[in-house]
Amino acid sequence: MATGADRTAFGPMVIVAADQHEARPLIDDPWARRLLPASGRLAAALTKYRPIRRALIAPTEKKIPGLWASMLCRKRYVDDALRAALDEGGIEAVVILGAGFDTRACRLPALAKIPVYEVDLPANIDRKRTALTKALGRVPANLTQVPVDFNTENLADALARHGYLPGRTFFVWEAVTQYLTEDGVRRTFDFLATAAAGSRLVFTFVRKDFLDGTRLYGAEAAYTEFVRKRPLWRFGLAPDRVEAFLAEYGWHEREQAGPEEFTARYLRPAGRDLPVSEIERSVLAEFTG
Template identity: 60%
Template sequence: MDTAVTGTAIGPMVIAAVDQFEEHPLVRDELAARILPLSGRLAVRAARWRPIRNALFSATEKKIPGLWASMLCRKRYIDDRLDATEARTAVVLGAGFDTRGCGHWDGRVFEVDLPATVKAKHERLLALFGALPSSLTLVPVDFEQQSLEKALEEHGYRDDGPVFFVWEAVTQYLTEDAVRATFDFLSHAPAGSELVFTFLRKDFLAGDAMFGAEGGHREFVTKRRMWKFGLMPDEVEGFLAPYGWKQIEQLGPQEFSARYVQPSARVLPVSEIERTVRCVKVGA
C-alpha cells in the first residue's frame, strides 16, 4: 500500500505526529500518528526518542530552513480558522492524511486527493474505525486531468451555503493552468465562503532568492521538477480578484512566529519560502 502513496501526502502528518511528543506542541492532533500508513507510523514510533526527533528535524531543516515549524504553523492556523467558521461544509483540496474530517469538526467534510492517496487513506480509516466517519466523503481527483466540480458533485457536494475551503501545500505541485482551473471552480462558491491556501514564493522557484533553501530548490525544482507554480506576496490580491475572492490576511514567518512559536516558548525558525493566505468570497 505504501508504495502507492506519495511522500508529500505522508510527510506533513509525520511532522504533526512527531510534534505531539514535545512538551508544547504547536498543533494538537492525537490521531495524526494513527492515521498514517505503516511507514509513517514506524517513523513516528522511532521519534519517541529525542535523538531520533532531533535527526528528523535536522534532516528537514538542512534542505529548507524553517520547514518544520512552517508546516506546523500553517496547520494550526487552518485548524483555528476552521473552528471559527460559520460554514457547515468544508472542502479540503489535496487532503493527504489530514485528520480534519475524522471527527475534529462537526460539519460535513469533502476530502479531495489523487486516487492512490484516497485509496490508501480509505483503507487506513477502515482499519482504524471499521467505516468512514459519517461526516466524511473521500473524492479521488487528479487536478491536472479531471474536473473538480464534476467529481465533487458526483460525491454529493452542494454549494447551497458558505463553504470553507482548504488548499494546503498543493499549488506548488500544479501547473498554472491547473491552479487557475481550480480557481475557476472556486469562483462559483457562495458569497461568504472562506478559503485558506498556501503558495511558494515565485522568486524562490526562479532561483533569485534562496532563503538558505538551496537543497530544497535543487531537489524539488531542478532535479525532480515537482514544484512549478508560485506567486509573489504582493501579487496575491490581483491574482484573486478576477475569481471574486478578497485577501483578508497573509501570513509568513513573522506572523507565524509571533502567533504560535513565541507563545510556545520554543525556538524554531519559520520558512521564508512559503506563505499562507486567508480570503473570502465577495461575489456570487
C-alpha cells in the same frame, strides 16, 4: 496523472505525530500517528526520545531551513481560521483540496455534524480510505472522499458526483498549489469563483522568486531537487500579487501569514525556538463575488 505529488502525503503527518511528544505541541492530533503506514508509525513512536526527534528534524531543516515549524504552523493556522469561521456560523460544508492524510475530519469536534469532502489524487484517496478503515473500522459518516486530478479533471463535476451542493463553504488548499501547473491552479480557481458569498478559503503558496531562482532563502537543496532535477514544484506567487490574483476570481485576501506571524502567534507563546521557512506563505480569503 502521476507527478510524484501522490507520494508526499505522509511526511507532514510524521512531523505532526512527532510534535505530539513536545511539552507544548503546536497541534493536538492523536490521530496523526494512527493513520500512518507501519514505517511511519514506528518513526513517530521513536520520536518520543528527544535525540531521535532531533535526528529526524535535522535532514528536513538541511533541505529547507524552517520547514519543520512551517508545516506545523500552517496546519495550526488553517485550524484556527476554520474554527473561527464555524464559530461565526453559516458554514455549510468543508472541502479539503489535496487532503493527503489530513486528520481534521477526525480530530475537530466542530466538524462532526458538517459534511466534509476530501479531494485528492486517486492513489492518496485509496491509501487514506484504507488507513481510516484500519484505525476507525470505517470512514467517518460525515466524510466523503473524492478522487480527482487537479491538472486534468473538472473539480466541480467530481464534487457534484459525490453529493456536494454549492453553499457557503470553507475550502482548505494546503501545500498543493506548487505541485500544479498555472493552468491547473487557474482551473481550480474557476471552480472557486462559483462559491457562495461568504465562503472562506485558506491556501498556501510557494514564493515565485524561489521558483525562478531569484532568491533561495537558504533552501538550495530543495531548489535543486524540486525545481531543477525533477520539477515537482511548478507554480508560485509573489506575496504582493496575491490580492490581485484572487480578485480575478471574486476572492478577497483577508490575511497573509508567514514567518513573522507564525513566530509571534504560535511559536513564541509556546516557548518554541524554531525557525520558519521563508519560501511558503498562507492566505485566508473570503469570497465576495
